[in-house]
Amino acid sequence: QSALTQPASVSGSPGQSVTISCTGTNSNVGGYNLVSWYQQHPGKAPKLMIYEGSKRPSGVSNRFSASKSGNTASLTISGLQAEDEADYYCCSYAGSSTWVFGGGTKLSVL
Amino acid sequence: EVQVVETGGGLIQPGGSLRLSCVASGFSVSSDYMNWVRQAPGEGLEWVSALYTGGSTYYADSVKGRFTISRDNSKNTLYLQMNSLRAEDTAVYYCARAGSSWSSFDFWGQGTLVTVSS
Numbered sequence: 001q002s003a004l005t006q007p008a009s010v011s012g013s014p015g016q017s018v019t020i021s022c023t024g025t026n027s028n029v030g031g032y033n034l035v036s037w038y039q040q041h042p043g044k045a046p047k048l049m050i051y052e053g054s055k056r057p058s059g060v061s062n063r064f065s066a067s068k069s070g071n072t073a074s075l076t077i078s079g080l081q082a083e084d085e086a087d088y089y090c091c092s093y094a095g096s097s098t099w100v101f102g103g104g105t106k107l108s109v110l
Numbered sequence: 111e112v113q114v115v116e117t118g119g120g121l122i123q124p125g126g127s128l129r130l131s132c133v134a135s136g137f138s139v140s141s142d143y144m145n146w147v148r149q150a151p152g153e154g155l156e157w158v159s160a161l162y163t164g165g166s167t168y169y170a171d172s173v174k175g176r177f178t179i180s181r182d183n184s185k186n187t188l189y190l191q192m193n194s195l196r197a198e199d200t201a202v203y204y205c206a207r208a209g210s211s212w213s214s215f216d217f218w219g220q221g222t223l224v225t226v227s228s
Contacts (some may be wrong), residue, residue: 003154015112036156045221046147046155051214056206089155094214095170099157100143 002092004029004102017078020105022090023071028100030071034093037066037075040104041086049088050075072073077107085109112136112217114188114205119222123189126195130222132188132205143208145215146190148201158203159190173199195226 005023011042022029022037029035033053038046048057050066053073063084066075073092077084090102118130130146132139146158159179160168167179178191188205202223206215 003156032213034213036211038215040155043219046206046215047214047218048214051211052217055211057216090223091155091157096167096171097160097162099160100214101147101155101157102155 002100004100006088006090006091006102006105008103009106009108011110012077012080013110014080014082016080017076018080018107020075020077020088020090020107022073022075022092022102023098024073024092025071028071028092028094029068029073029090031095032093033068035066035073036091037064038089038091039084040089046089077105080109082109111184112207112209114207114217116203116205116219116222119203119224121227122195123228124196124226125171126226127175127191127193128195128224130190130192130203130205130224132190132219134186134188134205134207137207137209138183138184139181139186142180143212144179144188145206145208146179147190147204147206147215147218148199149221150198150201153201160208161188190210192224195224197226200224200226 037050202221207217209216
């Protein structure tokens with residue numbers, strides 16, 4: 001149950017787009033279309049942003065999109081806004097009713 | 111309104127036991143998959159355990175044999191019994207529901223801090 005690999009940090013200016021990668025293996029990311037993404041502001045609980053690879057829950061901005069290629073999933077945030085500054089975590093189903101998270105990526109909006 | 115509130119955290123010595131509770135409102139814990147996810151101070155998220163609607167339970171390798179997830183339908187409450195606690199179990203423990211999609215966690219509580227230290 002090794003953690004998925006995410007970049008420690010990414011940054012972008014307001015209005016720009018950024019992409020956060022999440023690399024796993026054939027046993028998790030590559031084996032299922034069940035990657036979810038979470039946003040976490042300091043001291044707050046995580047918030048679901050993307051589920052089942054690319055679906056957005058009701059109320060989540062369409063500036064957030066996601067995709068997958070092989071063992072790597074990606075979250076793209078377009079039209080960056082100040083309130084997007086947060087930590088982002090990917091999570092994948094890993095088989096046998098277990099889940100694995102990524103190490104998290106800190107997004108800075110410059 | 112869907113809400114989950116965790117309680118039961120605190121300071122406990124290594125080797126000790128603690129039981130966390132997660133009281134749900136706006137939905138039934140017996141009708142959705144329920145999970146515990148933890149976050150060590152300054153670290154990332156780690157899935158800990160799941161309880162399915164049918165009663166099946168699942169655990170991360172790091173807690174298997176030491177932690178037990180359960181629920182009380184009459185109290186609409188999820189529990190995590192934690193035994194043989196170690197320093198590395200120190201974390202904020204979140205209760206999280208897997209709602210419309212069983213594979214993701216759509217509602218989270220604010221968490222309860224467990225500190226394992228002598």
